Amino acid sequence: MGIERTLVIVKPDAVAKGVAGKIISRFEEAGLRILAAKLVHLTHEQAAGFYIVHRERPFYRSLCAFMTQGPCIPTVLEGDNAISRVRDLMGATDPAQAAPGTIRREFAASIEANAVHGSDSPESAAFEIPYFFDALEISAR
Ligand code: IDP
Numbered sequence: 001m002g003i004e005r006t007l008v009i010v011k012p013d014a015v016a017k018g019v020a021g022k023i024i025s026r027f028e029e030a031g032l033r034i035l036a037a038k039l040v041h042l043t044h045e046q047a048a049g050f051y052i053v054h055r056e057r058p059f060y061r062s063l064c065a066f067m068t069q070g071p072c073i074p075t076v077l078e079g080d081n082a083i084s085r086v087r088d089l090m091g092a093t094d095p096a097q098a099a100p101g102t103i104r105r106e107f108a109a110s111i112e113a114n115a116v117h118g119s120d121s122p123e124s125a126a127f128e129i130p131y132f133f134d135a136l137e138i139s140a141r
């Protein structure tokens, strides 16, 4: 609760489709502030490290391949209750299960190529934000 920071990634499928701006707009329209952003093409090792918590899952290799298929846009967003608000705006992991009006319902193609990542807890955000951004790359606003 209170002001939180969260790591959001516009995933490679959404960047390739040219909907990165629309997705980032959803967060801005919800009042979340962008503190950092960049475009990066992850190596397999970088994707595997980011998703290390999923290493035992059957989809881990495929997920890492997907995340390296083109550039993605990691961002740090800040706002009141940002972690859960971002998760609500994203919708369910599987776009077929995502509520109408959510980002994944509108922009995701599949349970894997699902357009966007958002930290799922304060502990995840504390790992994920510095995975992509040095303290000096994150602006106070
Ligand atoms: P989340 O992104 O909604 O938090 P997680 O369960 O943490 O979902 O899974 C991380 C990512 O792994 C998902 O966003 C999606 O890209 C991929 N993924 C999750 N479940 C599956 C699956 O059953 N098949 C293929 N890819 C999956």
Ligand code: MG
Binding pocket: 120
């Ligand atoms: Mg997750």
